[in-house]
Amino acid sequence: MIAQEKKKHSHLRLVFELVLCAMLGSVMFCSKIIMEALPNIHLLGMLTMTFTVVFRFKALIPIYIYVLLNGLYAGFNIWWIPYLYIWTILWGITMLLPRRMSNRVAGVVYPIVCGLHGLAFGVLYAPAQALFFRLDFQGMLAWIAVGFPFDLLHAAGNFVAGLLILPMVKVFDRLLKRIPV
Numbered sequence: 001m002i003a004q005e006k007k008k009h010s011h012l013r014l015v016f017e018l019v020l021c022a023m024l025g026s027v028m029f030c031s032k033i034i035m036e037a038l039p040n041i042h043l044l045g046m047l048t049m050t051f052t053v054v055f056r057f058k059a060l061i062p063i064y065i066y067v068l069l070n071g072l073y074a075g076f077n078i079w080w081i082p083y084l085y086i087w088t089i090l091w092g093i094t095m096l097l098p099r100r101m102s103n104r105v106a107g108v109v110y111p112i113v114c115g116l117h118g119l120a121f122g123v124l125y126a127p128a129q130a131l132f133f134r135l136d137f138q139g140m141l142a143w144i145a146v147g148f149p150f151d152l153l154h155a156a157g158n159f160v161a162g163l164l165i166l167p168m169v170k171v172f173d174r175l176l177k178r179i180p181v
Contacts, residue, residue, distance in 0.1 A: 016179065021058065024051060025065025032070070040121075040150050041157035043164075045114040048087055050168040052094040053110075054176070063087045082128040089124060090117045107166050114162030118154035122147040 024047075031043040044066070051059035067087065071080045093113060101109060122144050130140035 017058065018061075021055075021061035022065060024062035025069065028062060028066035029069040029073070032066075033073075038157070040118070040154035043161050044087070045090060045117050045158040046161035046164050046168070048090050049094045049110055049114055049162070049165050050172065052091050053097075053165070053169045054172040056095065059091060060088070063091060078128070078132045081132075082125045086121065086124050090114075093117070103166060106169075107163075110165040111159050111162030114165065115155045115159030118156075118158030119151050121154050122151045 028044060028047050031047065035042045048059070048063055051062055055062075067080075067083045070083060074080070090113075097109065097113070126140050126144050129135065129143055130137075133139075135143060
């Protein structure tokens with residue numbers, strides 16, 4: 001009898017986690033669509049880091065649901081391919097951060113990391129652009145330089161959004177403690 005209850009509980013937990021991940025990936029996608037009028041300003045870095053701090057390895061599920069939805073919506077073209085690794089880099093950096101940071105330290109580190117990812121976005125995107133458009137190294141550097149003002153805007157937006165990471169982590173922690181499955 002107890003084994004059946006544990007099996008039922010684990011199935012419910014799996015369903016809950018899959019539905020939650022699908023919803024979180026959809027939230028990422030919808031947040032991007034809603035904020036498209038603002039150039040390079042979005043909540044994706046903040047959401048990626050929040051989900052990573054809360055869900056660790058499982059955060060890859062909503063991240064890649066977002067990437068898939070983005071491709072389905074805007075078309076799977078060469079612009080989309082860097083999305084397969086750009087968000088994973090932010091996930092990986094967040095995974096490397098100490099899990100037990102004080103709130104004071106996390107409140108500073110999370111926005112800085114989020115902002116730096118925005119600043120580095122063009123540099124991270126550049127190798128794919130160079131490959132697809134047959135740019136040499138100088139061409140790739142020129143592509144980065146032309147996009148740098150947008151990367152500065154991206155960094156500022158990510159930094160401000162990054163200020164929400166710690167409060168969002170606390171909200172998720174409180175809500176997940178209330179879930180009975």
